[in-house]
Amino acid sequence: MRILETQKLTRAFGGVIAVNQVDFYAEKGLITGLIGPNGAGKTTLFNNITGLDQCTSGKVVFDGHDITKLPAYKISRLGIARTFQNIRLFKELSVVENVMIGRHYKSGDPNKGRFAEALKSYFKLESSEKTIYEDSIKWLSFLELEKAADEDAKNLPYGLQRELEIARALATEPKLLFLDEPAAGMNPQETDHLMMIIRKIRDLGITIVLIEHDMKLVMNICDSITVLSYGQKIAQGTPAEIKSDPIVIEAYLGKEDEDE
Amino acid sequence: MLSFFLLILIYTGIYSLMALGQNVITGYTGMLSLCQAGFFAIGSYVTAILCVKCGWGFFATIPVAALLSAMVGVLIGLPTLRLKGDYLAIATLGLGEIIRNVINNWDSLTNGPMGIQKIPKPSFFGIEINPYSKWGYLLMVAIFVLVFYLLLKRLADSRMGRALEAIREDEIAAGSMGINVTKYKVWAFAIGAACAGVAGSLQACFSLSVTPGTYTFMVSVIVLCMVVLGGMGNFKASIVGAFIIQLISYFPQLVGISNKFPAQFKQILFGLILIVMMIYRPQGIMGRSRRSFSKTGRSCPFKFLASKVRTVFKSSKEAGR
Ligand SMILES: Nc1ncnc2c1ncn2[C@@H]1O[C@H](COP(=O)(O)OP(=O)(O)OP(=O)(O)O)[C@@H](O)[C@H]1O
Numbered sequence: 001m002r003i004l005e006t007q008k009l010t011r012a013f014g015g016v017i018a019v020n021q022v023d024f025y026a027e028k029g030l031i032t033g034l035i036g037p038n039g040a041g042k043t044t045l046f047n048n049i050t051g052l053d054q055c056t057s058g059k060v061v062f063d064g065h066d067i068t069k070l071p072a073y074k075i076s077r078l079g080i081a082r083t084f085q086n087i088r089l090f091k092e093l094s095v096v097e098n099v100m101i102g103r104h105y106k107s108g109d110p111n112k113g114r115f116a117e118a119l120k121s122y123f124k125l126e127s128s129e130k131t132i133y134e135d136s137i138k139w140l141s142f143l144e145l146e147k148a149a150d151e152d153a154k155n156l157p158y159g160l161q162r163e164l165e166i167a168r169a170l171a172t173e174p175k176l177l178f179l180d181e182p183a184a185g186m187n188p189q190e191t192d193h194l195m196m197i198i199r200k201i202r203d204l205g206i207t208i209v210l211i212e213h214d215m216k217l218v219m220n221i222c223d224s225i226t227v228l229s230y231g232q233k234i235a236q237g238t239p240a241e242i243k244s245d246p247i248v249i250e251a252y253l254g255k256e257d258e259d260e
Numbered sequence: 261m262l263s264f265f266l267l268i269l270i271y272t273g274i275y276s277l278m279a280l281g282q283n284v285i286t287g288y289t290g291m292l293s294l295c296q297a298g299f300f301a302i303g304s305y306v307t308a309i310l311c312v313k314c315g316w317g318f319f320a321t322i323p324v325a326a327l328l329s330a331m332v333g334v335l336i337g338l339p340t341l342r343l344k345g346d347y348l349a350i351a352t353l354g355l356g357e358i359i360r361n362v363i364n365n366w367d368s369l370t371n372g373p374m375g376i377q378k379i380p381k382p383s384f385f386g387i388e389i390n391p392y393s394k395w396g397y398l399l400m401v402a403i404f405v406l407v408f409y410l411l412l413k414r415l416a417d418s419r420m421g422r423a424l425e426a427i428r429e430d431e432i433a434a435g436s437m438g439i440n441v442t443k444y445k446v447w448a449f450a451i452g453a454a455c456a457g458v459a460g461s462l463q464a465c466f467s468l469s470v471t472p473g474t475y476t477f478m479v480s481v482i483v484l485c486m487v488v489l490g491g492m493g494n495f496k497a498s499i500v501g502a503f504i505i506q507l508i509s510y511f512p513q514l515v516g517i518s519n520k521f522p523a524q525f526k527q528i529l530f531g532l533i534l535i536v537m538m539i540y541r542p543q544g545i546m547g548r549s550r551r552s553f554s555k556t557g558r559s560c561p562f563k564f565l566a567s568k569v570r571t572v573f574k575s576s577k578e579a580g581r
């Protein structure tokens with residue numbers, strides 16, 4: 001079953017068509033990879049799906065809802081979480097507070113608006129804060145970050161900052177998680193740890209879409225891969241199919257041969 | 261001399277309220293607004309008009325002052341909050357001046373540049389609080405500051421305070437966490453405006469008259485100065501900042517050397533303070549207040565007081581045994 005689908009999604013920045021009539025989809029419960037050369041439009045596609053940027057035309061359907069052009073906070077509340085290519089943590093806040101902000105929506109009564117909840121927490125501060133704190137520590141331990149809970153987010157090493165972003169995104173209890181180059185800047189051990197975590201997240205039943213340049217990681221953990229080039233979807237298939245697809249090799253992998 | 265010092269403390273209290281509000285807007289939510297003088301004026305005029313023209317009691321005017329300021333804050337906020345940094349500062353600066361100009365020219369309601377005189381003294385269940393007997397008025401102002409401090413502190417420690425800080429740190433990430441950024445920004449603006457409105461009421465009642473000349477752009481700058489000096493994102497620091505700035509600005513009069521200083525020395529000094537702070541201690545004297553999480557939950561003023569009372573009880577019981 002497709003949990004997410006884009007139909008002819010297009011985003012033009014003036015003359016540059018960053019995403020061009022892309023039909024992208026993600027199967028529920030699987031790990032989908034999104035690859036392509038630099039500037040192919042991968043991040044733009046993510047931004048258009050998650051509401052950070054509005055598409056020029058096309059449609060995004062998530063879990064039966066048409067989420068095209070919804071604001072980011074509504075999309076997040078429907079169950080899509082994400083991390084960012086250039087890390088966007090709440091730097092001056094502590095590690096656990098970052099995750100607690102991720103609990104903003106989900107930690108209250110699901111029938112009430114979040115603002116009413118925030119007001120209620122004004123009167124029931126201790127109990128509501130305690131649950132939020134404990135839930136957040138749970139997500140931190142899921143990523144083995146609980147020891148750094150009281151540290152400032154900005155003081156974490158780079159690799160851990162990326163993992164904290166994942167913890168924060170998971171704290172929103174998403175159905176679908178977008179990871180934008182999660183392994184960028186990580187050393188091989190950290191990357192191995194990350195792969196283990198991504199599999200653990202999938203085992204929770206969360207669908208994952210990830211952009212990554214690290215081919216070892218992509219080919220290892222993805223169930224399906226979509227390839228973008230110059231804003232267009234040029235291929236889609238299993239890792240084995242993608243590895244041997246001549247169009248992909250020409251557009252993407254072939255580039256490395258030219259360099260040599 | 262003592263009475264002059266009391267005057268400084270009263271002004272510290274009134275400005276503390278404005279600074280607390282500014283801290284919600286700037287310190288917590290990260291919006292550089294320069295509009296507190298406008299809300300201060302609205303609060304003052306609400307109190308003056310309702311007391312003098314409609315015969316209301318002072319305390320009854322306070323909620324109206326707070327509400328009207330907050331509503332104007334929301335009206336101003338909705339269109340301007342999309343702006344960032346300097347642009348927001350300039351827009352709000354202009355809006356503050358617009359409020360003052362409206363007051364200055366709306367003769368039928370505000371008496372224009374003449375202002376409104378003979379505001380009656382406040383009375384609290386029959387006890388008259390005479391602004392000239394400064395102890396009584398100081399006590400009243402201090403109670404207002406304490407109440408607002410406790411209310412805002414709790415707000416800041418709640419989920420809402422964290423949402424505001426998330427917006428300050430990274431709006432885009434905050435939105436992706438399910439936080440309705442615009443809504444919280446407008447609320448922060450309304451809360452900050454309401455604080456300044458209440459401060460305005462207290463000011464009107466203390467000086468027993470209001471004139472538009474009191475509510476210039478300088479007031480907004482001084483309030484911002486207090487917040488920056490004390491520390492952004494720390495309510496206690498705003499009160500400390502307000503005290504220091506008031507002390508500095510009245511210092512020549514306090515020690516009786518005001519004839520040696522030109523009146524403009526204040527402005528120069530505040531400018532210098534801002535520059536020096538920005539270079540050497542951008543986090544302010546006290547810095548941002550940090551939340552502490554322990555197994556029993558988080559420290560909060562009410563709980564802290566309750567636990568203090570409990571320990572005193574316990575120890576007195578044990579001593580009795
Ligand atoms: N806000 C913007 N304004 C104008 N052009 C943009 C904007 N954002 C992206 N682009 C352009 O859109 C194209 C796609 O950019 P995008 O960041 O989506 O690529 P990407 O596939 O994520 O690349 P990378 O692997 O380097 O992250 C690029 O040509 C980029 O210059």
Ligand SMILES: [Mg+2]
Nearest residue numbers: 042043044085
């Ligand atoms: Mg990118």
